[in-house]
Amino acid sequence: MKTNRLPQEAPKIFIEERKRSVLVKGGDNAAALNCDEDSLAGSVSQRACVYCGARVVLNPITDAVHLVHGPVGCASFTMDIRGSLSSGTELYRNSFSTDLSEEDVIFGGEKKLAAAIDLLVARHHPKVVFVYSTCIIGVIGDDLQAVCKAASQRNNVDVIAVESSGFMGNKAAGYRAACNVLLKAMEPQDGSLVKSKPKAINFFGEFNVAGERWIVHNYLEQMGVELNVVLTGDARYEDLKRTTHAALNIVQCAGSMNYLANKMQELYDIPFIQISFVGVGDTVDTLRKIAEALADPDITAKTEALIERELAGITPALEQYRKRLTGKKAAVYVGGGFKAISLIRQFKELGIEIVVIGTQTGMKEEYQRMATLVNDGTVILDDTNPAELTGFMMELQADLLVGGTKERGIAYKIGRGFIDHNHARQHALIGFEGAINFAKEVADTICSPVWKYIPQIGGEKHG
């Protein structure tokens, strides 16, 4: 089915300004899509805040105290909601807050913050304390840097201010704030660079959700590649200081970490490649890209052997899923562009066509890439909202939606399947095993017997 409906005619967009953020492949020029801008007031954006972005990136650092300076809500909402795993301490899973009260807001929260740091260091002996600023900190004017510096000297432990006041942009600004912290932490202490290890790589934008870092680590080991530092899945503070020792950076979640990789290329002359372990095709390509970049015949041979082994293992099962799923239609609404792009290919591997695709914080180039990969008639949208998403899913008859926790209700309300592609997952979705998990999850939701009993909304067939 090819609906070549222009958004101007589409009844699904209710706010004039939003029309520039939605386009239809085949009907509009992809370069014209509005993205990377502030959300519109009242548009029920699915985006999060700067603090959220910074916390996502730094939270997996396991031996840190993550202290949220601000009123309690910002911290309670983010208490242990992510599935990053640790091979050691679980300190990072605690939620610490200065729980500012009305008086603190009036008189300033610096004293309380200083006391909080002292107390938490004494109680938990962390390797580092990250102090996140929330929206009102920017307004009440606490000098975070000064408090952290003094506390660091007093307690003889690194105390790092993360400038993540929520209103200074969106999640992407938070990624940048976190990357700046990481850059600072990896600065060689004595000013001299340790010579890089020729077969060692860093892995950026990988948060060890459901052990995904470990999966990739196993692959690399079989290829004879040393995994130097992962940012930040299952990372410890000490690790960060070794980041500059690698020969190559591979970047998965580009939205959060491209900035960092660029900076490292500039400062330390370490090249980087963009990769993705989402889906079979992308995983295979990624492994080959790594081998190629390291230019070592032994690694290349081992890589090919690994790919052959793994493919032989999963192909029969994937074929089975493909048979059941061919011809279904999917809608995708995720955080960043890299995941969206990978998902297009991964769904193709399963015989599924994408009819709606969008992200919260994708960049122009990413949208252009998406536009080249999807079929005509596919709706592409930036920073969308439940009303639009629901409208397009119904119109284009999507069988399921891929999204984060907030999007689940949108799919279920209109009786469609749903795939959780968020950080709270408890199953891995990357690499070869992840591809099988994904196929199973798609089949579990689309082929569930419950749909037999669910009447279709507005008479549209979607089962």
Add this chain to the structure above:
Amino acid sequence: MADKTVYRSATENPFHICMPLGGIMPFKGIEGCMILVHGAQGCSTYMRRLLTEHYSESLEIGSTCLNEKGTIYGGEKNLKQGLENIRKVYNPKVIGVLTTCLSETIGDDVERFAEEYLADNDCGDLKIVTVPTPGYGGTQAEGFYVTARRILAKLTQPAPKHEKINLIVSHITPADIREIKRILDLMEVAYTLFPDYEETLDGMYRDEYYKIVPGGTALAEIEKMSGAAATIEMGLTVDPEHSPGQLLLDQYEVPLHRVPIPVGIENCDQFFRVVAKVTGKKIPEQIDKERRRLLDAMIDSHKYNAEGRSAIYGEPEMVYATTKLCLENGIQPVVVACGRGGNKLTALLAAEMEDCLEDVLVLSESDLADIRGISAMKNANVAIGHSKGHYLTEKAGLPLVRMGLPIIDRVGGQRLLSVGYDGTIQFLDRITNTLLENKQRTYRTQMYEKYYKGQRKNITLVKNSAN
């Protein structure tokens, strides 16, 4: 004492959240309402995320997306644009505006902005209810009542006296609300239940797509709450300044009867007594049967419950009711805690605990780290509270009976029934069964570790030497 002040400089694993979150339920409890959170994008996204998981519904809540400019020059433009866009997409009858820490700190005059918006635009019958809910000003418990009160302050009109009573609920589940309605219908009471989020937050599957889910207290009903014969309000721990019932009393002289959430035999008895007295209705036989079934259940379980030592935490009103339920059934509370704002609870519980053999720690300000510490010290064997307490299970092996909001690691938080005699049986069973399950799981090893001192080895030794 000094140590305690220092201690509170940092909260470790808080179990209370912030005021605007609590404001969402009352707004969801009125007909045709959309919510706009005035602040930076994150607050509303986090609230939606949490409530989506708890209720398994799509929670559509707008944000005014305050950014740097709005923060420096004030959020007027954002708020008005937000109202405009919400109106275009959802065409609601009411827009509820909840403020946040940020918009309160920059001092936006939200009520004025809203009035100007209504005056400058052709909005028909649209009503806007603004509520000051800075997160630092209180928890979701206060947010719930403050918002319910503002809704009445804004939407209730002077009305002729009528026969209906107002039933103002506390922050209970949609299933609880459904049960209260069943009870009142059974008693043939004419009532206005407010805020009624029974269907909006525990929706059924519908064949048609509604942008605003049908349900909620009708606006026409809310208008006339001023003429009711009486108000019954669940809320012993509520500050009168926050109480919606108090407003109806002060402004329209509607007599107010405060009751606890009807959980537990005593609270239920009190509830039915008040309803019967206020309405002159009889307690039907059906209800009497339910009461007797509860009595039977209490006897059946009393010995198992006698082994219970509970740690109770959450919003003050439900904590109060849960603590009474434990006391009535011989479950010893060892710590009873609110995140913040539990001051009234201490006084209320003091009277209840006179017969207690043990001291009960009542904390008006606390966090899960406190509860973990005290539970270990005082040998608690069951925790009762929302799902953030899984930390207690994971780190300290304390089994958790899930209760309250949020419940995000199990399904059905919105369907938990705990009020009325029937609901009490179900709640009590959940606690008792958790105790039983825990005992079943641990008693073999415990007995072994306690009593087995390697006796078996001695026997073997004797045999060996005989050979």
